Amino acid sequence: MAQCSCGVTEVDDAGLSAAEVALIVITVIVLVLLALFWFFSGKQMEEMLGKAIQRETPFQCSCHLVSPLVPLKLVQGDLGSVKCILVGWRLGLVTQQWFIKDQQIKLDSQQGGCEDGVSLPLNSPSGYRLKTDPPKIDLFWTVTPVTLQFTPSQADHEGAVCRCRVRHRLTRRSVERIVTLQSIFIRPQISDIEKISDDTNAKVKLQIRADKFHPQDISFTWSVAGEKVTSESAEISDNSNRTFSAVSICPVPLSKVQDPGFKASVVIEHQSVGKLETLATQESLDQLSPPTVSDIQVSEFKGLGQPCTLICSVQDFYPKDITVTWRRVTGDEQRPIRAKTVTPERG
Structure with missing residues (x-):
C-alpha cells in the first residue's frame, strides 16, 4: 500500500524589515522639510515684495510675481524713477512694455534681458531709460529690480498713468501693473x-x-x-x-x-x-537791492478824450530813496509827464 506524505512550508510573516521602515520614515521627513522650506521661502518673498503683491498661481507665468509699481519722489528737473521687482525663473525670456498716458515707450532694438544687469536707453521723444539691476539668484527663482528713469515735468507727468506689462516669451503669459503719478514737486x-x-x-x-x-x-x-x-x-x-x-x-x-x-x-x-x-x-x-517793476496797467479809462489813469508798481528796493519818471512816447519823441507817487503804509 502506497504512502503519501505531505510537506508543510512555513512563511515568515513578520512584516516590514527595520531597514524598510527607516527608509519610509526618512522619506516622509524629507518631504515635510521640503514643504516647510517652500512655505517659508514663499512667505519671505511675499514680505520682501510687500503685502500689496497680487499672487499668481505658481508656474502660470514664468515671471511668478511682479511687485506694484512704486514711484519715488518726483521733482521737476531732477532724475525721477518708477520701480518694480520681477520674481520668477528664466527671467532672460521676459520682455517688458512700459506706457505713459497709454503711449508706449518703445525699447531700442538691442534689448538686454532681465538677467543681464544693463541699462537700456529708450527712444525719443521723452528721454526715458530702463535700468535693470543685477539679479539675485535663489534656489527656486531669480529676483530682478527694474527701474524706469526719466526727468518729470508737471505738464507731462502729474496725474499720468504709468503701466508696466511683463510677458514671458516661452509661456506667452503676461502680468500688468499700473500706478498713477501723483503730485510733481517743483523746487522754490x-x-x-x-x-x-x-x-x-x-x-x-x-x-x-x-x-x-x-x-x-x-x-x-x-x-x-x-x-x-x-x-x-x-x-x-x-x-x-x-x-x-x-x-x-x-x-x-x-x-x-x-x-x-x-x-x-x-x-x-x-x-x-x-x-x-x-x-x-x-x-x-547794506548792499543795494534793485527795485522790482511791474508792467504798466490801466486803472481807469472812461473813453476817448477822457483822462486815463495808468499804474506801475515799484517795490522790494533798498535804500528807500528812488525817483520814478513817466514819459509819453509819440513816434521817436519822448516827453516827461507829471505823475503822482503813492507810498503804501506797512503795518
Whole structure:
C-alpha cells in the first residue's frame, strides 16, 4: 500500500524589515522639510515684495510675481524713477512694455534681458531709460529690480498713468501693473534776505521770497542771533502756470541790525527740498537791492478824450530813496509827464 506524505512550508510573516521602515520614515521627513522650506521661502518673498503683491498661481507665468509699481519722489528737473521687482525663473525670456498716458515707450532694438544687469536707453521723444539691476539668484527663482528713469515735468507727468506689462516669451503669459503719478514737486526759487524798510524810529523789516514752487504748503522759520523770532504770516499767491509764490517778512529791532555781529537766518521747508537755510549779515543787508517793476496797467479809462489813469508798481528796493519818471512816447519823441507817487503804509 502506497504512502503519501505531505510537506508543510512555513512563511515568515513578520512584516516590514527595520531597514524598510527607516527608509519610509526618512522619506516622509524629507518631504515635510521640503514643504516647510517652500512655505517659508514663499512667505519671505511675499514680505520682501510687500503685502500689496497680487499672487499668481505658481508656474502660470514664468515671471511668478511682479511687485506694484512704486514711484519715488518726483521733482521737476531732477532724475525721477518708477520701480518694480520681477520674481520668477528664466527671467532672460521676459520682455517688458512700459506706457505713459497709454503711449508706449518703445525699447531700442538691442534689448538686454532681465538677467543681464544693463541699462537700456529708450527712444525719443521723452528721454526715458530702463535700468535693470543685477539679479539675485535663489534656489527656486531669480529676483530682478527694474527701474524706469526719466526727468518729470508737471505738464507731462502729474496725474499720468504709468503701466508696466511683463510677458514671458516661452509661456506667452503676461502680468500688468499700473500706478498713477501723483503730485510733481517743483523746487522754490529762493531770494536773498533783503531789507525793505529802514525807519530809524521803528523796526527794520527783512524779507525773503520763494517763487514758482509746487505744491502750495511752505513754511518760513526766522532766527536772529541764533534765537527764533516771530514773523508775519507768509503771503502766498497763485501763478498762472499752476505754481505758487510766497513772501515772508520779519520785523527786527534796529539796534540788533546795527550790531556789527548781526546775523539772521531763515529755514524754508518744502516737500520738494526738505529744509533750506538762507543767512544774512549786516554787510549783506547794506548792499543795494534793485527795485522790482511791474508792467504798466490801466486803472481807469472812461473813453476817448477822457483822462486815463495808468499804474506801475515799484517795490522790494533798498535804500528807500528812488525817483520814478513817466514819459509819453509819440513816434521817436519822448516827453516827461507829471505823475503822482503813492507810498503804501506797512503795518
